[in-house]
Amino acid sequence: MIWVVFALAGIGTYLIRLSGIALLANEERIPPLVRRALRMIGPAAMGAIVGNSLLLDHGAWRPFGVWHVASLVALAVGVWRRSLGLTLLAGAAAFAALLLLGL
Amino acid sequence: MTSRAAFLDGAKDVAGLAPGVAVFGLSFGALIRARGIDPIAGAMSSVIVGAGAGQTAAVEVVVAGGTVIVAVLSALIVNARFALYSAALAPMFGRFSRRWRYGLAWLVSDQTVGLYGRGQARWRTPALQQYYMLGVTLPMRTSWVGGTFAGVLLGPVVPGSWQIGFIVPLVFIALALPGIRGLPEVVAAVTGLVAVVALRGLPLGLNIVAAALLGMTAGLLVRPRFAPAPPAHADSADST
Secondary structure: OHHHHHHHHHHHHHHHHHHHHHHOOOOOOOOHHHHHHHHHHHHHHHHHHHHHHHHEEOOEEOOOOHHHHHHHHHHHHHHHHOOHHHHHHHHHHHHHHHHHOOO | OHHHHHHHHHHHHHOOOHHHHHHHHHHHHHHHHHOOOOHHHHHHHHHHOOOHHHHHHHHHHHHOOOOHHHHHHHHHHHHOOHHHHHHHHHHHHOOOOHHHHHHHHHHOOHHHHOOHHHHHHHOOOHHHHHHHHHHHHHHHHHHHHHHHHHHHHHHHHOOOHHHHHHHHHHHHHHHHHHHOOOHHHHHHHHHHHHHHHHOOOOOOOHHHHHHHHHHHHHHHHOOOOOOOOOOOOOOOOOOO
């Protein structure tokens, strides 16, 4: 099943990657509403996944703790530096430090 | 000779970005092991799909007991932003040969799409721009795949791997931020976050799909205060 998931996700993602390149002539533009929708879907989906994986644990509320604090650290560093690598490292470092402190 | 220089120029432009992608790949590989996903399939997903956020979304839905369709749908929703990149690249790629165009399209990622303007400014002919874009995209994909393979191999020995699930919210926080450029994006992200919790009763990971669509709708309802002037090379460059 997992192979089918990745195969279909790969084909679909490639078609999305190809969409503009294959369909749009040089001067054409995506309609403004579609463009805005495409710009919104990324943050919306990512916000949903953050909520699902951080605030919930197997479908129930996750008790406030290390996960939340480390996420806030990552959020702060991400807003400050806007770097994928630094945000990941800051979040991971905060998470590891908090675990080591036994929280 | 100059095609080599164009390739190296592109590679130099992403040298600072590659370590971040490798770290992400490492974590994704470790996540694969921790979630009990077939390690070979998980490692190959970085070659086949080549979009970490989408791969992670699919894995999370599968782990939650979702069907193939919901898992694929979640990945494609997360990857829908690539349509914008594709549109932005259309003028440049339209002058490439068919083989290059279709090959490079498969390699483009969040971090590399923004560099096409630089490539066009520095390298005048499409033939050289092809090599510049290959120099930009190939090292990034290689770092992603290499990081994933290393993570899959090392996953079981990573200390504290029982907590590796934290990488999921962490990665999506890191990936979402560059795409948030104004109030509409903030509203979309926060709505998605709140909705997914409110809809937690939905089975099979459907709460993620539903929350993403609700967040998108909420973002569309917020008018940006200033309509951005259409930039010379379409937009996208600085979105996620």
